[in-house]
Amino acid sequence: MKKNLKIQNNIRRLRFFADEMTQQELAFKAGISRQTVIAMEAGKYSPSLELAFRIAEVFKVDITEVFSYKKI
């Protein structure tokens, strides 16, 4: 049976540990808008795999440290 997955992220926490990086800074480095960062942090938008890798690269961590999923 198909189970739904909820994508979660640690972007807010990672920003905090990256010298309190602003949403605007992250957006600029990942090549996206600040609104997209806000939507992702609020769990309202799940990025594409390509963008997920780009965000992980900004924080210099593995993609699984940024994004995880939960079966619902």
Place this chain on the structure above:
Amino acid sequence: MSYQEKRTITSTVSGIVMLIAYSIFAISKYNSDDTNFDLKDWATTMLIFIGIGIVAIIIIQIVFHILLSISIAIREHERDDKEIEKRIKAEIVEDERDNIIEMKAARISFMLTGIGFMISLFLVVFNYSAITMLNTIFFSFLIGSILEGFIQIYYYRKS
């Protein structure tokens, strides 16, 4: 409010203005009982309106971009030119979320335009004139494009 929202509102307002202008023209022509104004004249008028609409949207978007750049430059006046330029670029960036929202809105708008086309075909079946059919199609396109803007704003507000 984001750049994308502001841009969508600007183009939606232009669409509404065009719809109002065309409605005033069409209603006055319908009421005037001008028999010399045939299908060819209606088509010509619609093409003129489309042309004016495209030019108006281009001009409005250019003015909008200039005003946006000026407002950012005023807001960030303490920073140097390169930093201001960077801020402007960051403000007007278009990403995958914008594309998804655009596609969702376009799909719904296309459905509405399709319904309008179906209605126009039914009007012909029920012996309405070709002019009525043409106007129904034109109105469905206009309303569809306006609705597209509203749907985009809804999705931007929602997330």
